[in-house]
Amino acid sequence: MRVAQIGSGTPEIAVVAGVHGDEPCGVRAVERLLDERPTVKRPVKLIVANEEALERQVRFVDEDLNRAFPGSPDAQTHEGRLAAELVAELDGCLTFSMHSTQSHADPFAIVNGVSETAKEIVPQLPVSAMVETSNFAEGRLFSAVDTVEVECGLQGSETAAQNADRLTRAFLTAVGALPGDTVRRDLPVYRLTDVIRKGQADTYEVFVDNFTEVEAGDPFAAADGNEQVADEAFYPVLMSPNGYRNVFGYAAEKLEVLETPTAAD
Numbered sequence: 001m002r003v004a005q006i007g008s009g010t011p012e013i014a015v016v017a018g019v020h021g022d023e024p025c026g027v028r029a030v031e032r033l034l035d036e037r038p039t040v041k042r043p044v045k046l047i048v049a050n051e052e053a054l055e056r057q058v059r060f061v062d063e064d065l066n067r068a069f070p071g072s073p074d075a076q077t078h079e080g081r082l083a084a085e086l087v088a089e090l091d092g093c094l095t096f097s098m099h100s101t102q103s104h105a106d107p108f109a110i111v112n113g114v115s116e117t118a119k120e121i122v123p124q125l126p127v128s129a130m131v132e133t134s135n136f137a138e139g140r141l142f143s144a145v146d147t148v149e150v151e152c153g154l155q156g157s158e159t160a161a162q163n164a165d166r167l168t169r170a171f172l173t174a175v176g177a178l179p180g181d182t183v184r185r186d187l188p189v190y191r192l193t194d195v196i197r198k199g200q201a202d203t204y205e206v207f208v209d210n211f212t213e214v215e216a217g218d219p220f221a222a223a224d225g226n227e228q229v230a231d232e233a234f235y236p237v238l239m240s241p242n243g244y245r246n247v248f249g250y251a252a253e254k255l256e257v258l259e260t261p262t263a264a265d
């Protein structure tokens with residue numbers, strides 16, 4: 001794990017990259033901040049988490065780090081020990097953690113509950129949606145540390161790296177570390193309700209777009225040509241044919257749209 005800091009004092013804000021070793025976009029954003037060392041009004045901790053997995057260009061070495069929190073110094077796995085180290089480093093920090101996916105090019109935010117912090121910060125980020133995943137929080141970083149996660153785009157893409165950079169700067173501006181203003185936008189909020197499993201097969205297909213409602217009776221995916229049909233309407237989130245080993249992705253419900261307050265005259 002690489003830990004660095006810009007600005008002096010004890011940081012209450014942290015930016016974390018490389019929780020997954022096959023998602024290099026956030027690392028680029030952190031390295032750029034370290035190269036440029038912008039003047040900050042609040043100190044910021046910068047962390048590249050799973051260096052071993054990044055070196056090998058794999059998601060993880062022993063187990064998924066984002067399912068291993070809170071971890072333990074005596075854990076049997078590399079990620080179990082790393083999780084505990086990361087929790088100790090992030091103690092007292094509002095944390096911004098960057099990921100990328102195989103399912104969706106547009107950035108969106110993932111939060112563990114629609115908290116006041118989430119409602120304040122996330123509409124100031126260049127994201128198209130906020131996804132609340134508290135039903136599936138077990139082992140994730142934000143079960144142990146106050147965290148806003150972002151999906152920056154498609155894994156390994158140049159666009160995801162550029163998005164990671166923009167998202168990080170917007171986050172640091174929103175929390176008052178970098179100067180300037182952010183743009184506030186109306187933001188739809190979704191809550192994950194179910195895992196969409198997939199059986200053993202040679203080929204997988206997904207027929208639907210993420211964040212676009214699937215109606216009851218519509219086929220939405222197939223394994224070896226066998227279609228899966230929606231029992232009830234849902235919004236697909238993080239759905240992709242081959243992004244995960246046992247699941248296509250998640251079903252979500254749409255909760256609300258966080259509206260930008262109209263400026264008072």
Ligand SMILES: [Zn+2]
Nearest residue numbers: 020023099100
């Ligand atoms: Zn990830």
